Amino acid sequence: MTTVAIARYGAGNVRSVELAVRRLGAELVGDLENAGLAVLPGVGSARSAMDGLGQAADTLRERHAAGRPILGICLGLQLALDETEEDGGVAGLGLVPGRAVRLQDARVPRIGWAPVEPGGEAYWFAHSYEAETEAATATSEGHAAIVEHGSFVGVQFHPEKSGAAGARFLKSCLSRA
Amino acid sequence: MPLPRLIPCLDVAGGRVVKGVRFRELRDVGDPVELGAAYSERGADELVFLDISASVEEKASAVRVAARVAEQVTIPFTFGGGIRTVDDATALLEAGADKISVNSAALARPALIEELARALGSQAVVVAIDTEHGRVRSHSATRDAERDTLEWARECEQRGAGELLVTSIDRDGTQNGYDLEQLAALRDAVSLPVIASGGAGNARHVAEALAVSQAALLASILHEDPERLVALREELRGLGVPLRDAA
Numbered sequence A: 001m002t003t004v005a006i007a008r009y010g011a012g013n014v015r016s017v018e019l020a021v022r023r024l025g026a027e028l029v030g031d032l033e034n035a036g037l038a039v040l041p042g043v044g045s046a047r048s049a050m051d052g053l054g055q056a057a058d059t060l061r062e063r064h065a066a067g068r069p070i071l072g073i074c075l076g077l078q079l080a081l082d083e084t085e086e087d088g089g090v091a092g093l094g095l096v097p098g099r100a101v102r103l104q105d106a107r108v109p110r111i112g113w114a115p116v117e118p119g120g121e122a123y124w125f126a127h128s129y130e131a132e133t134e135a136a137t138a139t140s141e142g143h144a145a146i147v148e149h150g151s152f153v154g155v156q157f158h159p160e161k162s163g164a165a166g167a168r169f170l171k172s173c174l175s176r177a
Numbered sequence B: 001m002p003l004p005r006l007i008p009c010l011d012v013a014g015g016r017v018v019k020g021v022r023f024r025e026l027r028d029v030g031d032p033v034e035l036g037a038a039y040s041e042r043g044a045d046e047l048v049f050l051d052i053s054a055s056v057e058e059k060a061s062a063v064r065v066a067a068r069v070a071e072q073v074t075i076p077f078t079f080g081g082g083i084r085t086v087d088d089a090t091a092l093l094e095a096g097a098d099k100i101s102v103n104s105a106a107l108a109r110p111a112l113i114e115e116l117a118r119a120l121g122s123q124a125v126v127v128a129i130d131t132e133h134g135r136v137r138s139h140s141a142t143r144d145a146e147r148d149t150l151e152w153a154r155e156c157e158q159r160g161a162g163e164l165l166v167t168s169i170d171r172d173g174t175q176n177g178y179d180l181e182q183l184a185a186l187r188d189a190v191s192l193p194v195i196a197s198g199g200a201g202n203a204r205h206v207a208e209a210l211a212v213s214q215a216a217l218l219a220s221i222l223h224e225d226p227e228r229l230v231a232l233r234e235e236l237r238g239l240g241v242p243l244r245d246a247a
Helices: A015-023 A045-054 A055-067 A074-081 A163-176 B034-039 B061-072 B088-096 B105-106 B111-120 B149-158 B178-190 B205-213 B225-237
Strands: A003-006 A026-029 A037-042 A069-071 A081-084 A096-102 A110-116 A123-126 A129-131 A136-140 A144-150 A152-156 B005-013 B016-021 B024-030 B047-051 B077-080 B101-102 B126-131 B135-138 B141-149 B163-168 B194-197 B216-217
Touching: A003 A015, A003 B061, A015 A026, A015 A110, A015 A163, A015 B061, A037 A055, A037 A081, A037 B024, A045 A074, A069 A074, A069 B034, A074 A081, A074 A129, A074 A152, A096 A144, A110 A144, A110 B135, A123 B088, A129 A144, A129 B047, A163 B135, B005 B034, B005 B111, B005 B194, B005 B225, B024 B034, B034 B061, B034 B225, B047 B061, B047 B205, B061 B077, B061 B088, B088 B101, B088 B111, B088 B225, B105 B111, B105 B135, B111 B126, B111 B216, B126 B149, B141 B149, B149 B163, B163 B178, B178 B194, B178 B205, B194 B205, B205 B225
Parallel strands: A003 A026, A003 A037, A037 A069, A069 A152, A081 A096, B005 B047, B005 B216, B047 B077, B077 B101, B101 B126, B126 B163, B163 B194, B194 B216
Antiparallel strands: A096 A129, A110 A123, A136 A144, A144 A152, B005 B016, B016 B024, B126 B135, B135 B141
16 A cells, blocks of 8 residues: 655645545555655645744655655645745755746636646646746646656646546556556 | 546535525535535536535534545545634635635625734635626625625736636526626736636537636536536536546
8 A cells, every 4th residue: 555645744634635545545645754655735835835844844755765756736836936925035955946926817816727748637736837848748827737747746736636536646646656 | 738527516505515596595415425425426627615604603514525525535625604714614624625605705804814824824715706797796696795896806816816706696597608808807907716606507608708717616516416526527528628527
């Protein structure tokens, strides 16, 4: 059974990630260093998240250097970059080269289901910033949707809230862990 | 732009789904988790639960309902009703809700919107606006909030709201169609996503609302019958509305 540890950094909807991972048969553990998969969830704002991560930031960097799987979701993807424009500029974890910039879409936040290419499957997005990185391996309406760099996989959408399509995506992450 | 969204709305009181026309004449129509899961399975894009409980004791059930919904439903859901503080909202998000919705509390103290946006991120903060003839109503639309709807919408955006859920009170429950003029004015007034509410009677009404808004709230048109959502989605597709493939 795959073990999953969720990096906690403050208030927000982490329970949905826990429930989704459990539904797929994985075991939740507290050990961020040794779990089969570490998840950096997507809640709140960049500065409070980086402050809230504390020690876990180093654990995640070590995991990445050792080539052990990490999944970043939404803000969790943006935090993995070198920096983000949010909150007047915040240094990220630096796991993936690139930066998070404010969306320039007609309607921000960008909220709703949108297809991800390649594949065309729709997932649920809710974001005001996007990853600007060469590590993007899938896009949604021109925005980075999936980012892969070494053992880090980041998704701008919320697989834990994307119904059957999201469950299939999470399952593939767990099977690689 | 993401795909247009269909959002069934479930009014909840004391942990049960209730139904009433224009916020009155309430009757019990089912369990929020069962109904929510059924809508999710039939292609709902999101769900909204509005707690219209009258008493403090009943309101305490909201977090428990949100927690139960999160266990069964794997699409996003918003919880509204009786949220007055960041702590109220945080408890609902920690239970598994994705967004919270505030209405009268934000009118009484607009700084609440900023506090919520700072703590939870704008994407989690929906401001519900009940409007009639271009003016805002408060307290389940029983009082005149003494504000212009478009001005209040702009203020909500400036204060950090992430979405507006706009209910045309004079249309709510009538099934005579959405207030398209009001929705078009809101589209031009703000750059937030707008969820249109009040007046859906048939698929054409919903298609019209989705042409000027990003999402449509569905209440009386579904008659608390999830099968109606299946039929509605099919009709909307026939009208050329690009709904997501929910398989």
